[in-house]
Amino acid sequence: MLGAARELEREIPSHQNPVVVAGQTGMLPVLAPGTFLGQASERYATVQGRVCVGMSFSPVIQTRMGREIMIDVLPEEPAHVQEKYHRRYCREFPENTLRRGPTCAYNCFALAFACRRGWVAAESVDTILEDDGYRPLALGEEALPGDVVIYRDGDTDEFEHVGVILEMRSLSPGSKPFPYVVSKWGYGPEYLHMAARSPYGTDFTVYTERPRGQ
Amino acid sequence: MGRKTIWSWPHIKGLLESGDFYCDMSLASGPRSLYRRITRHPYFRALLHFVTVSPENARHVLSYARDLAGSITGSARSEKDIALCSCVVVLSQTAIPGVDGLLRYLRTTSALALRLPSAVASICWDTSASTTQVRVVLSSEPQQGYAVLKGDQPRLQRNDFYSIFRDPGTPDLGLAAG
Numbered sequence: 001m002l003g004a005a006r007e008l009e010r011e012i013p014s015h016q017n018p019v020v021v022a023g024q025t026g027m028l029p030v031l032a033p034g035t036f037l038g039q040a041s042e043r044y045a046t047v048q049g050r051v052c053v054g055m056s057f058s059p060v061i062q063t064r065m066g067r068e069i070m071i072d073v074l075p076e077e078p079a080h081v082q083e084k085y086h087r088r089y090c091r092e093f094p095e096n097t098l099r100r101g102p103t104c105a106y107n108c109f110a111l112a113f114a115c116r117r118g119w120v121a122a123e124s125v126d127t128i129l130e131d132d133g134y135r136p137l138a139l140g141e142e143a144l145p146g147d148v149v150i151y152r153d154g155d156t157d158e159f160e161h162v163g164v165i166l167e168m169r170s171l172s173p174g175s176k177p178f179p180y181v182v183s184k185w186g187y188g189p190e191y192l193h194m195a196a197r198s199p200y201g202t203d204f205t206v207y208t209e210r211p212r213g214q
Numbered sequence: 215m216g217r218k219t220i221w222s223w224p225h226i227k228g229l230l231e232s233g234d235f236y237c238d239m240s241l242a243s244g245p246r247s248l249y250r251r252i253t254r255h256p257y258f259r260a261l262l263h264f265v266t267v268s269p270e271n272a273r274h275v276l277s278y279a280r281d282l283a284g285s286i287t288g289s290a291r292s293e294k295d296i297a298l299c300s301c302v303v304v305l306s307q308t309a310i311p312g313v314d315g316l317l318r319y320l321r322t323t324s325a326l327a328l329r330l331p332s333a334v335a336s337i338c339w340d341t342s343a344s345t346t347q348v349r350v351v352l353s354s355e356p357q358q359g360y361a362v363l364k365g366d367q368p369r370l371q372r373n374d375f376y377s378i379f380r381d382p383g384t385p386d387l388g389l390a391a392g
Contacts, residue, residue, distance in 0.1 A: 084233045158250075
């Protein structure tokens, strides 16, 4: 990330001249005053009298077909808020495994489709699925690790959540295996869980980018 | 018939700023998802009910939202920005003066801490522009100070939220029965 930022550096007009300070996500490199973040979003904020370009370093990500994906970067949450997530979700889904604590640095779509870089807008997911060759599994076709489970909103049919399949796991010997996934729950933590054991419900579809017949 | 304000503002405010509400909303995968979750949450419906009960309540909410919009600063989020998002959504469905100004401010602000309320305000702006049906009409006549949804029945009817969110100590008006 730092290397990429340096490649994009160029002189910023003197009338803007912000003092660049690091954000709180850990994503941002500290750059010298007077540098310009290239493709980064030009969303400035003032913190304690200084102009801050914190958390506005939105990477540009494209689909396989070259279409740009909408990426956003959200402010981080304070630690006292983050603790609430874990307490609650541990209570509601005690069998799930916490992979990492809450962060606003990325969302579930970014975990699955953009290497955890920023917030991928749900509106971009259709584009990603289309351009990257994702398709729903055909009847009788088995899900494999690396495929994704996608949850949609029951009323609007908009994309709500996605998880990446780690393995197909049977709950008891001889029973039908179900997807065991890693997914990030909104602004909250990343969990390893059975696809049906999350607050996003049990109605999901498995998508794969494997060509048919493989 | 003695209609009364069912919830007090401190009670509603407490719900909006509660950790439970925040955690529920935290599951949203983006602003649009957050908007959907807000509108379906019982606390939001309590807020909607509160706003439709009287124009004074709506003005309380607007004042609170303005204060939040002015006070949320820095580069970190908190429970307050979810509370602000909820107020923005409910206010965007009302016709009280000043709401458009708040929406316009949030849509155009570049404050980092207001990133989510800003995105939600944009969604509300687009939504309310296309769906006038859900705009709340606040008037003192002929509903005796109560607000109604345009093209809808008066809001003070039997509902599930009354029994759930009624303030402790508020006399049961019998609205939740049946």
